[in-house]
Amino acid sequence: MESSLELSSSLGSVSSLLTRCRTFKVLVIGDSGVGKTCLTHRLCAGEFPRQVEATIGVDFRDRSLEIEGEKIKLQLWDTAGQERFRKSMVQHYYRNVHTVLFVFDVTCPVSFNGLTAWIEECRQNSLGHEIPRFLIGNKSDLRDPNRTDKQVSQERAMSFAKAHGMVFFETSAKSPPKKHTNRCQGDREVLYQQDGVEDIVTVVGTTLKKHKNPMMFNSLAQSGSFKVCRKKPEKELWTCC
Numbered sequence: 222m223e224s225s226l227e228l229s230s231s232l233g234s235v236s237s238l239l240t241r242c243r244t245f246k247v248l249v250i251g252d253s254g255v256g257k258t259c260l261t262h263r264l265c266a267g268e269f270p271r272q273v274e275a276t277i278g279v280d281f282r283d284r285s286l287e288i289e290g291e292k293i294k295l296q297l298w299d300t301a302g303q304e305r306f307r308k309s310m311v312q313h314y315y316r317n318v319h320t321v322l323f324v325f326d327v328t329c330p331v332s333f334n335g336l337t338a339w340i341e342e343c344r345q346n347s348l349g350h351e352i353p354r355f356l357i358g359n360k361s362d363l364r365d366p367n368r369t370d371k372q373v374s375q376e377r378a379m380s381f382a383k384a385h386g387m388v389f390f391e392t393s394a395k396s397p398p399k400k401h402t403n404r405c406q407g408d409r410e411v412l413y414q415q416d417g418v419e420d421i422v423t424v425v426g427t428t429l430k431k432h433k434n435p436m437m438f439n440s441l442a443q444s445g446s447f448k449v450c451r452k453k454p455e456k457e458l459w460t461c462c
């Protein structure tokens with residue numbers, strides 16, 4: 222007969238199974254100064270940080286959310302944009318990544334041109350094409366309709382995203398815009414795509430939830446915890462939300 226201790230241990234296992242959620246590793250890359258830290262801060266803490274310093278190596282931030290009744294966690298890896306602060310660590314960034322956010326500054330064409338180097342880094346680190354990729358044009362609050370030559374047009378960014386199989390967003394970590402706003406460009410009104418950071422979180426979360434991540438539960442036993450086995454180990458993390 223099962224003792225009350227064993228019974229409560231089994232119940233604990235079942236309840237931990239119910240409260241555990243899948244964790245997805247989200248790699249955030251892009252040139253230094255494009256706003257990766259501010260954006261991940263906004264995505265996870267809901268606010269724009271007052272002071273930021275150049276990231277050294279990597280900073281981690283978590284964001285839990287519920288998609289169609291399932292709790293998931295996004296573990297954002299805010300990586301250094303400066304080469305000297307990332308050199309020796311790059312291969313760790315790419316290990317077991319579930320998705321990549323490529324960030325550029327819409328008011329800095331150099332950061333947009335730099336995207337090809339980031340794509341190349343992904344290739345060199347064997348990031349498969351099955352890994353979903355997102356392109357985020359940040360600092361939309363700084364767009365000046367009268368200085369379009371100094372900015373990256375949405376058409377250009379969209380066609381780049383399409384060519385590289387990415388989903389495109391334009392946003393501001395500082396003052397998240399409402400979706401689609403009209404702006405004057407010269408004497409004509411143009412409809413701009415403007416995404417709130419919450420839209421980005423939802424689309425990334427939904428994509429990851431639906432993405433094929435084959436796994437199976439192995440056993441509920443083993444000292445009040447359970448084991449999850451996957452065909453490719455370590456790819457999917459399970460934690461308590």
Ligand SMILES: Nc1nc2c(ncn2[C@@H]2O[C@H](COP(=O)(O)OP(=O)(O)OP(=O)(O)O)[C@@H](O)[C@H]2O)c(=O)[nH]1
Pocket residue numbers: 251252253254255256257258259260273274275276277300301302303359360361362363392393394395396
């Ligand atoms: N106006 C405006 N400024 C922003 C926005 N996002 C970031 N910034 C500013 O841009 C500067 C750089 O931001 P960070 O988040 O540190 O940039 P980063 O990409 O993380 O830089 P590294 O850590 O060096 O890779 C800071 O002064 C931020 O305040 C934004 O959406 N709008």
